[in-house]
Amino acid sequence: PKGGKLLVLPGDHIGPEVVHEALKILDIIEETTGAKFEREFDLCGGCSLDKHKDSVTEEVLKKSEEADAVFFGSAGGPEWGHSQPNPESGLLRIRLRMQIFANLRPCNFASKSLVHRSPIKEEIIKGVDFMLIRENCGGAYYGNKIEEEDYACDPWEYSRSEIERMARVAGALAMQHDPPLPVWSADKANVLASSRVWRRIVHEVFDKEFPKVTLRDQLADSLAMLLITKPTAFNGIIVTDNTFGDILSDESGGLTGSLGLLPSASLAGAPAAPGTEPTQGRNNAGGVRGLYEPVHGSAPDISGKGLANPAAQVLSLAMMLRYSFNMHHEADVVEQAVAKVLDSKEDGGLEVRTGDLGGKAGSKEMSEAIQGEVKRLLKD
Ligand code: NAD
Ligand code: IPM
Ligand code: MN
Numbered sequence: 001p002k003g004g005k006l007l008v009l010p011g012d013h014i015g016p017e018v019v020h021e022a023l024k025i026l027d028i029i030e031e032t033t034g035a036k037f038e039r040e041f042d043l044c045g046g047c048s049l050d051k052h053k054d055s056v057t058e059e060v061l062k063k064s065e066e067a068d069a070v071f072f073g074s075a076g077g078p079e080w081g082h083s084q085p086n087p088e089s090g091l092l093r094i095r096l097r098m099q100i101f102a103n104l105r106p107c108n109f110a111s112k113s114l115v116h117r118s119p120i121k122e123e124i125i126k127g128v129d130f131m132l133i134r135e136n137c138g139g140a141y142y143g144n145k146i147e148e149e150d151y152a153c154d155p156w157e158y159s160r161s162e163i164e165r166m167a168r169v170a171g172a173l174a175m176q177h178d179p180p181l182p183v184w185s186a187d188k189a190n191v192l193a194s195s196r197v198w199r200r201i202v203h204e205v206f207d208k209e210f211p212k213v214t215l216r217d218q219l220a221d222s223l224a225m226l227l228i229t230k231p232t233a234f235n236g237i238i239v240t241d242n243t244f245g246d247i248l249s250d251e252s253g254g255l256t257g258s259l260g261l262l263p264s265a266s267l268a269g270a271p272a273a274p275g276t277e278p279t280q281g282r283n284n285a286g287g288v289r290g291l292y293e294p295v296h297g298s299a300p301d302i303s304g305k306g307l308a309n310p311a312a313q314v315l316s317l318a319m320m321l322r323y324s325f326n327m328h329h330e331a332d333v334v335e336q337a338v339a340k341v342l343d344s345k346e347d348g349g350l351e352v353r354t355g356d357l358g359g360k361a362g363s364k365e366m367s368e369a370i371q372g373e374v375k376r377l378l379k380d
Contacts, residue, residue, distance in 0.1 A: 002066035002327060004285035004317075009060070009094075011045040013298035015073025017306065018313035021367035025314055029321070029330050041132075043300075045075025045087035045169035051310030055090030059252045061097045063275050068283040069324035070094065072293035073313065077300045083092055084147075087285070091293075095136050099281070100266035102169040103136040103245065104319070107252035107262065111339040112346050117257040117357055120228065125255065129319075132238045132252065134245025136266050137195070138162045141242045146150040149239060155221040158194045158241070165269075165280075170202075170239035171210035172270035179202045180213045186220040187241035187246070194254055199242065200243065220244040227251055249295050258356040259296035263316035266291045286369065287324040292333045306362040307353040311338050314370055330378070337373035340368065 002345040008023070010016035022098075026037055042057045042063060055075070074207045075087040082088075108129040109115050127159075135158075143155040174181040183204045187195035199217055207217040213330050218226075220240060226233060227248065240248065253259035268281025283289040294312030304307055316336055322331035345351040353359025353370040360367075 002285075002325060003030070004283065004325060005066070006039045006268050007060075007063050007067035007070045008039055009044040009072045010040045010041070010062075011073040011075040011298065012047055012077050013074065013303035014308040015075065015298055015301045016311045017217045017308050017363055018294070019071065019073040019309040020319045021232045021363055022313040024367060024371055025317055025334060028371060028374050028378070029327075029332060029352055033327075033330065034172050034196060034377070035325075035327065035330075044072070044090040044364055046077050046080045048090055055085040055087055056093050060297050061094060064081045064094050065096055067151055068287070069169075069287040069290065070098070070291040071317070071320060072291050074294065074296065074298040075163070076298045077303075082361065094291065096142060096268060098266075098268060098289060098291060099137060100268050100289065101135060101165060102267045102270070104173075104267065104271075105134060105245070105252065105262065105295055105318075105322075106130075106266045107132065107251040107255060111342040113342045113353075113357075114256055114261070116346070120231070120254060120255060121368075124229070125231060125355075128255065129237045130231075130236060130238055131174070131183055132240070132245060132249050133166065134240060134249060135162070135166050135242045136245075139242035140217060141259070156192065156194050156243075158198055160197075162274070163198050164205055166239055167202045167205035168209065169270040170237050171213055171268070174213045174237050175210060180210075182214040182216065182236040184216050184218045184223070184234055184236065184238045186218050186223045186244055188220055188244075189217070190219060190318040195241070196278065202239070202341040207376060220248070224248060224251060227255065227288065229251065231255060258309065259294070259312065260354065260356045261297035261311050261315070261318050263312050263314075264293055264295050265316070265319040265323055266293075267323060271300050272326075274328045275325075279319040283324060285325050287326050290320065290324050292320040292324075292358060306364060307355055309364050310363050310367045310370070311342070314338055316366070331378045333374060334370075337377055340373045344369070
């Protein structure tokens, strides 16, 4: 039987709004496929600070380790500020505890309307399709920080094993395509010691384990520029450090014109190709342990009004079905349903898009349109 154990952490502001809509898609999948997802809800972020005076409790950290997957909304908001622990620290602690070191952030233009919505010219943006893999448990985000009145330090550390496991995820994903996808490793080896070690070890792993994959180095700052001027040049896989990956993945949001469209998966090992089993980070459902969340944040400026675009959360659900539960067909269906709704107007149908995409629909309406498409596609 398909399915498994889910920990749902909706978080703050629009987090609970879009998580609520996305879970309706999971209901439909349960009804039509017979899969069963045991769902437990808990707190992380500002909501946890309010109740427990901590951004995440030990109990929730334990539950996140034991779940087959964590479905996460977003954490943060101006009412909590950033003195530690802030809401965001809850998410960082879960990432570390779960050892979900590979954060997959896809950026593609599968739907026509996205091409039209992009602030970038159509001839430049058309056909963009890359997967950014961001290191998620190290670098400047973690380590022994010092924060004093007049001095602060965030050590930016990487060790061999942390780099090797990232290179292996990038290589494994590249090899899932025939011919293998090209890989770019983005770093600042011209300045940072951690980047020089990163570059050397990534090459060692590829030379030895993925000789068929073309690996190129790209300085992260120039990559930021080239993703705007020549984004299709990076069709394939980009593997990079935590901080660079954070910034470059918001840039993906800029390419699509809205953060409301970008999902992410944080995994404890490389995803297995359809029909195979993961070799690292396996959960009890036969997939990879992971946490799934949109790239966007809690959008306090639009929360409480039913205006948030649910697509990024719904697409995160699709990634969860694929990587943690081996439900490849259902994942494809959910992605197709989102593309269909986004393209509805272009295809001569009704426009059902939220404000960030220039439309007038609310979260619920857009979600219902996606649900309708999922039902229709699952019947076919
Ligand atoms: P944000 O991503 O929340 O919002 C940036 C802009 O995009 C806003 O104008 C917002 O309205 C819009 N936007 C974002 N998601 C949208 C959606 N689904 N539909 C429509 N519009 C959307 O970034 P921010 O404003 O810099 O951060 C707000 C808070 O969220 C901060 O506390 C930040 O730390 C936190 N944050 C949390 C996560 C997470 O939990 N994974 C990620 C990023 C930021
Ligand atoms: C993201 C967010 C987080 C990060 C914050 C909220 C901790 O910006 O998931 O991209 O910086 O990783
Ligand atoms: Mn970010």
